[in-house]
Structure formats: structure tokens, C-alpha cells
Amino acid sequence: xxxxxxGTDERxxxxxxxTAKIGSNCDIRHGVIIEDDVVIGDxxxxxEYTFLRRGVHIGNxxxxxxxxxxxxxxxxxxxxxxxxxxxxxxxxxxxxFVYIGARVLMVNTRRIAFMREYKLDIxxxxxxxxxxxxxxxxxxxxxxxxxxxxxxxxxxxxxDVPDRQxxxxxxxxKRGNVPEAxxxxxxxxxxxxxx
Amino acid sequence: xxxxxxGTDERxxxxxxxTAKIGSNCDIRHGVIIEDDVVIGDxxxxxEYTFLRRGVHIGNxxxxxxxxxxxxxxxxxxxxxxxxxxxxxxxxxxxxFVYIGARVLMVNTRRIAFMREYKLDIxxxxxxxxxxxxxxxxxxxxxxxxxxxxxxxxxxxxxDVPDRQxxxxxxxxKRGNVPEAxxxxxxxxxxxxxx
Amino acid sequence: xxxxxxGTDERxxxxxxxTAKIGSNCDIRHGVIIEDDVVIGDxxxxxEYTFLRRGVHIGNxxxxxxxxxxxxxxxxxxxxxxxxxxxxxxxxxxxxFVYIGARVLMVNTRRIAFMREYKLDIxxxxxxxxxxxxxxxxxxxxxxxxxxxxxxxxxxxxxDVPDRQxxxxxxxxKRGNVPEAxxxxxxxxxxxxxx
Numbered sequence: 001x002x003x004x005x006x007g008t009d010e011r012x013x014x015x016x017x018x019t020a021k022i023g024s025n026c027d028i029r030h031g032v033i034i035e036d037d038v039v040i041g042d043x044x045x046x047x048e049y050t051f052l053r054r055g056v057h058i059g060n061x062x063x064x065x066x067x068x069x070x071x072x073x074x075x076x077x078x079x080x081x082x083x084x085x086x087x088x089x090x091x092x093x094x095x096x097f098v099y100i101g102a103r104v105l106m107v108n109t110r111r112i113a114f115m116r117e118y119k120l121d122i123x124x125x126x127x128x129x130x131x132x133x134x135x136x137x138x139x140x141x142x143x144x145x146x147x148x149x150x151x152x153x154x155x156x157x158x159x160d161v162p163d164r165q166x167x168x169x170x171x172x173x174k175r176g177n178v179p180e181a182x183x184x185x186x187x188x189x190x191x192x193x194x195x
Numbered sequence: 196x197x198x199x200x201x202g203t204d205e206r207x208x209x210x211x212x213x214t215a216k217i218g219s220n221c222d223i224r225h226g227v228i229i230e231d232d233v234v235i236g237d238x239x240x241x242x243e244y245t246f247l248r249r250g251v252h253i254g255n256x257x258x259x260x261x262x263x264x265x266x267x268x269x270x271x272x273x274x275x276x277x278x279x280x281x282x283x284x285x286x287x288x289x290x291x292f293v294y295i296g297a298r299v300l301m302v303n304t305r306r307i308a309f310m311r312e313y314k315l316d317i318x319x320x321x322x323x324x325x326x327x328x329x330x331x332x333x334x335x336x337x338x339x340x341x342x343x344x345x346x347x348x349x350x351x352x353x354x355d356v357p358d359r360q361x362x363x364x365x366x367x368x369k370r371g372n373v374p375e376a377x378x379x380x381x382x383x384x385x386x387x388x389x390x
Numbered sequence: 391x392x393x394x395x396x397g398t399d400e401r402x403x404x405x406x407x408x409t410a411k412i413g414s415n416c417d418i419r420h421g422v423i424i425e426d427d428v429v430i431g432d433x434x435x436x437x438e439y440t441f442l443r444r445g446v447h448i449g450n451x452x453x454x455x456x457x458x459x460x461x462x463x464x465x466x467x468x469x470x471x472x473x474x475x476x477x478x479x480x481x482x483x484x485x486x487f488v489y490i491g492a493r494v495l496m497v498n499t500r501r502i503a504f505m506r507e508y509k510l511d512i513x514x515x516x517x518x519x520x521x522x523x524x525x526x527x528x529x530x531x532x533x534x535x536x537x538x539x540x541x542x543x544x545x546x547x548x549x550d551v552p553d554r555q556x557x558x559x560x561x562x563x564k565r566g567n568v569p570e571a572x573x574x575x576x577x578x579x580x581x582x583x584x585x
Contacts, residue, residue: 015225030405030423031439033225033243048423048441049226051243051261066441066459069261069279069297081504084459084477087279087297099504102459102477103495105298105331107348112327114276114294116377132502136495136528138331138349153497154528154546154560156349170349170365170560182506210420228420228438244421246438246456264456264474282474282492300493300526302543307522309471309489311572333526333544351544365544365560 023060041078059096071108074124089141092124097184100127101135101153108141128163130184148183218255236273254291266303269319284336287319292379295322296330296348303336323358325379343378413450431468449486461498464514479531482514487574490517491525491543498531518553520574538573 014032016022023042028034031049038052041060046052050068058064059078068082071090076082080094083102088094090108108124123142127133131145136154139145144160151157152168152175161167164183166176209227211217218237223229226244233247236255241247245263253259254273263277266285271277275289278297283289285303303319318337322328326340331349334340339355346352347363347370356362359378361371404422406412413432418424421439428442431450436442440458448454449468458472461480466472470484473492478484480498498514513532517523521535526544535541539551542558542565551557554573556566 031226031244031421049244049262049421049439067262067439067457079505085280085475097505099502101502102497103298103493105349107297107330112294112296112329112345114327115274115292115325115379118377130505132504134502135497140348150502153530154495182508184505226421226439244439244457262457280475298493300544302492302525307489307491307524307540309522310469310487310520310574313572335543 029066047084053090065102071124077129083135089124090122092127094127095129095131097130098127099132101133101137103135104133104137104139106139106141110141125157134168148178150178150182224261242279248285260297266319272324278330284319285317287322289322290324290326292325293322294327296328296332298331299328300333301336302334305336329363343373345373345377419456437474443480455492461514467519473525479514480512483516485517485519485521487520488517489522491523491527493526494523495528496531497529500531524558538568540568540572 013030014028016034017036019036020034020038022040025042026040026044028046029048032046033051035054037055040058043060044058044062046064047066049066050064052070053072055073056070058076061078062076062080064082065084067085070088073090074088074092076094077096079097082100085103086100087105089106092106106125108122109120111120113120125139126144128145128147130148133151134153137151139157143157146161146163148164149161150166155168155172156170158171164178165174166178168175208225209223211229212231214231215229215233217235220237221235221239223241224243227241228246230249232250235253238255239253239257241259242261244261245259247265248267250268251265253271256273257271257275259277260279262280265283268285269283269287271289272291274292277295280298281295282300284301287301301320303317304315306315308315320334321339323340323342325343328346329348332346334352338352341356341358343359344356345361350363350367351365353366359373360369361373362369403420404418406424407426409426410424410428412430415432416430416434418436419438422436423441425444427445430448433451434448435453437454437456439456440454442460443462445463446460448466451468452466452470454472455474457475460478463480464478464482466484467486469487472490475493476490477495479496482496496515498512499510501510503510515529516534518537520538523541524543527541529547533547534550536551536553538554540556541547545558545562546560548561554568555564556568558565
């Protein structure tokens, strides 16, 4: 069922489903696992031991570091960086130009139905264009992080963060606004290369 | 001393000690490491890159996801789910029907004797039947989480949580009670399959 | 470019750059990745799946557990323990006799320049001799943790911790002083073996 694909040297041995589609000029590192129906665009880097579950979609110029976990059907745009150990929940939506630091934790349900009878409302977070999430943040399910919003280190985000606001703390509250000069400019973004 | 055991396809290459015992109908994924004297029951799933240290015991119908770390002699019951990146301390006891989310952190000593002369009181947490621990929680050593208790996301648990109570926050305090309808029923639990 | 080096049994297959230097009596475990120009001293243990980026320097008698990530050019002294999942930032300096628990998170910039024009001030934390950092702590960039200081579990360290002080909380504040008897003694330390 599965095929092993070997890269150009010993560090690049990874496992990719034969139903996955990987674009051109990608660098897939040692120990990466890519399940069925994953789609990866062009110019992407997938760091060592990162795991992409079934149906994950990733755009172009995306840089994902080591030990990350992407649950089923997470959708990731283009021009994005995601650092080591980050956990992206099922059905998360991440728009273009988003930055996600190390060890960011996202989940997809507020309730735990394990061995119980009730039905879950499962929904991942929605991270909008140009948002920046610092390392160690924890994002509850179904939360929207607004355009160009900034989430501080180790923040616990329990509700929606409006566009261009700065939130941190446990639980996080509004702490300020992102200055105009730090909002993503489409021209700037398009002119940049990923590395 | 150690033997390499290859699964049925390329994704299932893992390392298991020859003194480990693995039950029937288990699915052991790529990169898993199972040390000496580990015992795993029937119908278990061990996700990619998870590490079971010497003497870990796991019951039946246990679903452990990717990148978990079980320290020496942790004891895990049956009908349990443990999500990715969770760290189970040495001598932790986890009873039946427990749910542990992603990136839960448990430790086994409040003091750090490293390079110091004093003796440590080492003891893992004790998670009782039907308890649910949400993702990102941190559990101090020697703490008991009561039956059917519920620990919230990213909570820091520094003392015992009584049966059926809901605790969250940093540090966590009591926030409510688990409704009767969400307490585990033995009949319900036994009638369920793990998947 | 890279060479695969196989250990003495199946668990010890790791990848090491040919420009890395590894001392005598080291135990490098399965899945470890060691990049260019890494230097490791004598009597070191590198646990399964740990990743040492380019230019990391590690002294003697250092015990690093599983799933750790050391960013480029982190400098680590001698007689040190670092537990599983810890993330050591670029240019971090860790002096001798330091203890770092599990899942400690260090970063190297307070600002996120991703796709923005401004210049970053990049600097890792500096952890001084004999300091102890408990599991789950998050350390901001350019912070100094003083000699023999003690950082509590899951603390968020946003500013310098003076020598011999105890800090914890989110954000952490001073909570006490480390007793004289728990300060590292050079004679004691030198007389100890790593295991």
C-alpha cells in the first residue's frame, strides 16, 4: 500500500503515500511521514520527523520544521513558517503569510467525548492572513485569530482575537494593537522569497 | 541484545526488545521503540516515534498516538487514549477509561537533586478511572486525579483533584463538577470498541 | 555529503555529518541527527530522535534525552542533564552543572520579523553555572538565569533571574532563595560521575 521514497542522501529517507502529491523543488527530510491524499505545493521544506496526516493540504513556499504534527485535513496556505513541535489540529485553516512559532498547540474540540455518548462539535482554529503566533501558545478550537493579529509567547487563547490586535497571557486578553508598519503588505510578501 | 522487527510495510519499522511482550492485534507504527520488559495487551495502537521505556505496562484497547514518551515502569490500564507528545512520568499509574490529550506533561519529583546530595521522593501522578485530562495540562508528581475528574486545557495541577471535579487554570483550582451523565459507566465502557 | 553511521545494534542508527566531531565513550541513540560542525565531548549520551543543528557545541559528561532540538550554535558546557522534548534556541549559552527538565522551551527573539522589514535582535538565553530549570518552563530570549538559580515547573521567565533565587509562575516572579546547601559545590560536582 505504502511506498518508501529515498532522497538523495542518507538523511532523506521518508515515507510517503502513493496517493500524496508533492510539488517541485521540495525538500522532505529524514523520518517525515506523509499519509494518503496529502497535497504539498512547490518550494516547501518539511523538517525531520514531521508527520502529515491524511488529507492535509499545504500551499507553496511553506517552511515546516522538525517534529510537527498536522492532523487530518488541516489546510495551510502559502508563504508560511511553522516551527518545531507545533501541533496543528484536524480541520485547522491557516491562511497565507502566517507565522507559527515552536510548540504551538491547537486542538479541535472543547469537550472530550471519550467513552461518553454525546456528539462533539469538532472544529479547528482559523488563523487569518498575516497573523503571527509566538512559540508555546495554546489555541482553543473554533477560535479565529484575525488578520495581522499577534499572539504572545505561551498565551492561552480561549476566544476570537480581532484583526491587528496583540493578545497574550493565561488566559490571554488584549494588550495592544499591531502597528500599521507591521501589517503584511501583499506587494512585500509577493516580492519575498521563502529563504 | 535488541532485535529489529519489521512490520508489513515500510512505515512499520520499529525496535522492540526481545524481553518485551506484545499482545494480539496490535498496530505498532514506524519508529516506535520498545525497551526491555515492556508488556502490551491486545488491540493496542502505538503511534509513530513513541518511546516506551523499560518495564512499562499497557493493558488492552489502548490507543497511544505519535511522539509520546513513557518513562520506566509507568502502568497504564485498559480502554485508554493518549494523544501526541504526551510525557508519562516514571511510576505513573493510569487506571482504566482514562483520556489524556496532546502534550500533557507529567513529572515524578518536586525537587531536583541533580549534583546535590539529598534523597528524592520519586513518585508519578495517579490518574484514576474515567478521568479526562485535556491537552497541554501539566501534572505535578505524586498528585492524584480523581475518578471521572476533568482537567482543563493547559492547566497546571499542583495538588490532588477530587473525584468528579473540574479543575483548570495556572495554577488550577476547582471550577465545577462533572455532571452525572458524563461519568463513565462500566456497562457503557465495556460495550464500546476502541475504534 | 552526509554519512550514515551505524552503532553496535539496530537501535543505534543515526546520521552524523562528516564535519562533526564526537568524543570518546559517547552513546548516540537511534534516529539522532547531528549536523555540520557539531562538537561533542567525552562520556555523552544523546537520546533517541534528538536533533543537533549546525555548530552546536557540547562539553563532557552531558546527558541529553529523547526528542530534544538544539538550534544552530547553541553552546553547552559539561556535567549537564537535559530532559526530553527540550528546545534550546540558537546561540543559547548553558554553563556547567546545569539541569534542564523536560519540555523546556527557549527562543531567541522577542519580535517576529517574518515577512516584515525590520531587523531582529537575536540572542538566546544564558543559563549560568549550577542553575536548575524545571520541566515545562518557557524562557524568553536574551534572559540570564543566574548561578544556582531555580526556575519552577511551567514558569514563564520574561526577565533576568538573579543568582540563587527561586522563581515561578506565569509570568514568573521571585518566590524565595536557594539554600546554601543546594548550591553547587565544585568539589562535589567534580567528584561525581554522570551516571
